[in-house]
Amino acid sequence: MSEGTSVPFGPQHPVLPEPIQLRISLEDENVVQALPALGYVHRGIEKAGELNDFQQNVFLVERVCGICSSIHALAYCLAVEAVLGLEAPKRASYLRVVWMELHRIHSHLLYLGLLAEAFGFESLFMEFWRVRERVMDLLEMTAGNRVIISVCTIGGVRRDIDAEQARAIREELPKLRDEARRLVDSLLSDYTVRQRTVGKGTIPAALALELGAVGPTLRGSGVAQDMRMAGYAAYGELEFRPVTFPDGDTYSRTAVRAEEVFQSIDLVLAALDNLPEGDLKVGFKGRPEGAALARVEAPRGELIYMVVGNGTKNLERMRVRVPTYANIPALLTVLPGCEFADVPVVTLSIDPCISCTER
Amino acid sequence: MNLIQKARMKSPWILHFNAGSCNGCDIEILSCLTPVYDIERFGAVNVGNPKHADVLLVTGPVNRRNERVLRNLYDQMLDPKIVVAVGTCASSGGVFQNCYNCMGGVDKVIPVDVYVPGCAAKPETIIEGLILGLEKLAKMPSKPKKGAQPAEART
Numbered sequence: 001m002s003e004g005t006s007v008p009f010g011p012q013h014p015v016l017p018e019p020i021q022l023r024i025s026l027e028d029e030n031v032v033q034a035l036p037a038l039g040y041v042h043r044g045i046e047k048a049g050e051l052n053d054f055q056q057n058v059f060l061v062e063r064v065c066g067i068c069s070s071i072h073a074l075a076y077c078l079a080v081e082a083v084l085g086l087e088a089p090k091r092a093s094y095l096r097v098v099w100m101e102l103h104r105i106h107s108h109l110l111y112l113g114l115l116a117e118a119f120g121f122e123s124l125f126m127e128f129w130r131v132r133e134r135v136m137d138l139l140e141m142t143a144g145n146r147v148i149i150s151v152c153t154i155g156g157v158r159r160d161i162d163a164e165q166a167r168a169i170r171e172e173l174p175k176l177r178d179e180a181r182r183l184v185d186s187l188l189s190d191y192t193v194r195q196r197t198v199g200k201g202t203i204p205a206a207l208a209l210e211l212g213a214v215g216p217t218l219r220g221s222g223v224a225q226d227m228r229m230a231g232y233a234a235y236g237e238l239e240f241r242p243v244t245f246p247d248g249d250t251y252s253r254t255a256v257r258a259e260e261v262f263q264s265i266d267l268v269l270a271a272l273d274n275l276p277e278g279d280l281k282v283g284f285k286g287r288p289e290g291a292a293l294a295r296v297e298a299p300r301g302e303l304i305y306m307v308v309g310n311g312t313k314n315l316e317r318m319r320v321r322v323p324t325y326a327n328i329p330a331l332l333t334v335l336p337g338c339e340f341a342d343v344p345v346v347t348l349s350i351d352p353c354i355s356c357t358e359r
Numbered sequence: 360m361n362l363i364q365k366a367r368m369k370s371p372w373i374l375h376f377n378a379g380s381c382n383g384c385d386i387e388i389l390s391c392l393t394p395v396y397d398i399e400r401f402g403a404v405n406v407g408n409p410k411h412a413d414v415l416l417v418t419g420p421v422n423r424r425n426e427r428v429l430r431n432l433y434d435q436m437l438d439p440k441i442v443v444a445v446g447t448c449a450s451s452g453g454v455f456q457n458c459y460n461c462m463g464g465v466d467k468v469i470p471v472d473v474y475v476p477g478c479a480a481k482p483e484t485i486i487e488g489l490i491l492g493l494e495k496l497a498k499m500p501s502k503p504k505k506g507a508q509p510a511e512a513r514t
């Protein structure tokens with residue numbers, strides 16, 4: 001390695017909501033190497049998943065990551081349901097879609113706000129978070145809590161959305177769409193924003209595939225891959241086409257997330273329109289025996305849960321593969337060559353979730 | 360109450376540290392800063408520098424790796440200061456009871472003044488915790504007692 005300057009970026013840094021450290025070697029203003037130092041958020045959840053009762057685990061896996069919490073719960077429930085041979089009732093599948101998409105909207109708006117803050121666009125940050133509160137209110141109204149909503153359970157969902165709540169959602173989402181549309185337009189067409197994002201941290205499609213990137217990071221490189229295409233829960237019955245942008249830079253990744261906000265709004269409305277009547281959950285007896293894998297699309301990309309049961313109330317093994325883990329190699333490949341001032345923005349552009357990655 | 364104490368009450372600067380939380384409480388702290396909850400009306404601003412901060416908001420159960428960072432941040436803050444543990448897992452370990460790498464709460468590492476319950480703690484609760492902390496801060500002497508060790512000398 002050359003004689004350069006080494007700069008620690010993190011673990012406590014104003015841009016990062018989470019502690020991760022990147023040890024960055026610089027030559028003049030250019031990054032030549034970026035090495036992550038991990039472990040600041042490692043708690044040992046996979047092991048704890050073997051010590052808890054498999055039904056308690058639903059609440060534990062929601063706390064793997066607070067931003068996409070209910071999606072973790074869904075993935076875990078789908079995996080355990082596959083082991084137990086259950087199928088959630090139709091109504092539960094549709095309700096799951098509603099909550100998962102509401103969660104995705106809040107996560108993407110959060111990302112767009114944080115990105116604006118990363119290059120110092122403070123007022124846009126505030127605006128995105130103000131709009132996001134509309135979704136948080138909907139989550140609180142339907143699920144009783146704002147962030148960790150605990151709606152999924154093994155065999156179905158724990159709560160219902162009644163007609164009045166559905167009406168409130170239908171009224172609120174179009175307003176949210178209008179406000180978000182205005183903000184997204186000003187974010188994506190702003191000259192300064194384009195200067196900070198276009199052509200920064202470009203991941204070509206071939207490289208993204210080779211390094212196994214997932215989610216908006218991959219779709220921002222023009223590859224149409226989204227686990228929702230596999231049709232878990234009720235996605236198979238709703239119209240759905242993945243959003244892609246071709247350039248692979250920070251701008252494309254941001255644009256993918258911005259468009260997905262609107263797509264998610266449409267999905268919520270479609271799911272509510274087609275909401276069938278029926279039970280909320282199916283009962284079950286017995287304990288999981290055997291192994292199963294569930295793959296779902298979290299806001300940051302493909303999330304995989306594997307559970308292995310041995311016929312007791314404790315699981316033999318619970319394995320979580322989270323999207324950020326798959327995206328970090330791509331990030332580390334594109335950071336060298338960037339200017340130092342772009343490191344926060346490019347790092348943020350994969351929307352890293354460290355508490356997922358380290359569990 | 361002298362002038363310095365009064366000024367401190369009207370502009371408590373906040374340092375936020377994530378000690379291994381799930382992010383749930385962290386995004387709620389950020390929500391507090393944004394227009395709907397807007398703790399800036401109490402003069403509170405989020406700063407990145409421990410030496411400027413009066414209030415340390417900690418989330419997460421604290422693990423063996425960030426324990427040292429947390430202690431460092433606490434020691435670098437100037438007296439008087441208060442520590443607010445945000446969220447159930449910062450208060451007691453909460454849902455992470457069975458996790459091998461968790462210390463089970465912020466008070467295992469540094470003294471805590473206010474515990475904010477909730478998983479995730481709601482912005483309203485966080486604001487109330489902050490106000491309670493400020494009431495405590497108001498009663499603290501603005502100068503350290505004679506003969507008290509400066510923060511840097513403690514280990």
Ligand code: SF4
Pocket residue numbers: 063066148380381382383384385418419445446447448449453454477478479480
């Ligand atoms: S209290 Fe709950 S929501 Fe808050 S950080 Fe801990 S686990 Fe996450």
